[in-house]
Amino acid sequence: MDAEVVLQEEDSWSLLSLMASCLMVFGGALPYVPQYQDIQRSSNSEGFSTRVCLVLLIANILRIFFWIGKQFEITLLLQSVVVIFTMFAMLHLCCTVQNTNRVSTKQHRLSDLDFRYFWKWSAFEDYLLFCFGFTVLCAVITLLLLDSALFVETLGSLAVMFEAMLGFPQLLQNFHNRSTKGMSVKMVLLWTAGDVFKTTYFVMNESPTQFCVCGSVQIVIDVAILLQVLLYSQDTRVKLG
Template sequence: MEPDLSLQEEGMAGSWSLLSWMASCVMVFGGALPYIPQYQEIKRSSNTEGFSTRVCLVLLIANILRIFFWIGKQFELTLLFQSIVMILTMFGMLHLCCTIQNTNLVSTKQHRLSEMDLRYFWRWSAFEDYLLFCFGFTVLCALVTLLLLDSVVFIEALGSLAVLFEAMLGLPQLLQNFHNRSTRGMSVKMVVLWTAGDIFKTTYFVMNESPAQFWMCGSVQILIDLAILLQVVYYGQDTRGKLG
């Protein structure tokens, strides 16, 4: 009986390890998946109206800060890799938006980072300006972190700031939808994917005993996702009513 019991325990341990590995893969790449249909929709329609590039700003800042939080407090590598994948995804979205907007631009006026005009902050015409801003922000964070790396208060505050930005992820999209009175370019399926992803990752944070900042961030994101889902349903019904 004992050999059989040992084999069962080994089998359960192997199954748990496989599930844990699969969950880690979902965590790393799952956050980027909802942006694939949005990327395809923007490319197909050559219209960026339904996507707020401020979402990219929020996610880039949040994930750059999270990387420095990891340097000061080394939690799961999965969350570090997730940040790297998300940063690359946001650069991909920004590159597409810049390409589409420059193609559709009627005016020859270009807005550049070098103009230092706050009215056009994060509304630059060249993708290179977004890269330059993020590089400068990363260098600044690196210098401050290097100076205060031994401060537990600073590291915890850095983590809280990182997840605060991430918790506000859906807020720019929520406000843009409200301002436009439209959710063009978005679908119920897309937002459901967002919500399911945030529920999954919040559960992951709790089960893996990640720093408290992470599951608090996930809870706020779920609430914002649900608000956006209500907008998609409401404005979709309003549009069908007008067409009818």
């Protein structure tokens, strides 16, 4: 009987572990599904910043090369692949919508080499080309310095630093505007819960230190944004009163 109980507990733990891994792989893409549907429905992409795609693409491309130098859970590698495809899907939709709504015939292309329009190109192919060039550059450097433990650890730190600071521009924007219009406590709590789950997963699976630091920084930023929502919404009620 004891053996059966142990086997049942092991099966239950394996199932929970599998569910947690699946959530880690696809969880990063899920928040963008309603946003994708909203842009598609409204044919308006102004509420979505493609800079988010830039940050997440760089972070996850670097994370893949970090995995090459220091193998960690395959779950985190698959997560990066899913996020990259998700960001390309968002960019493709934004380009399609913007080109449909564009009044001017002026096109901004990567080949123009105009830094003013960096990451504001008209064609989806330019985003693909930029990411391809960035990936090739990373591949060459990684190939040359793969034997350097310092390089590999630095690569991992850069990858998670980009990801960890994703919410920082929102924090600064809220502070500058003294407003969190369009944000709700429920939304920020969902962000925080997701980052707490992610960080707990990193710790329990003994992921590289960089991942744990990344999760911790994201939780701190989430809590700071939550405090802003509570503070600024209270200020608004006082003014209205």
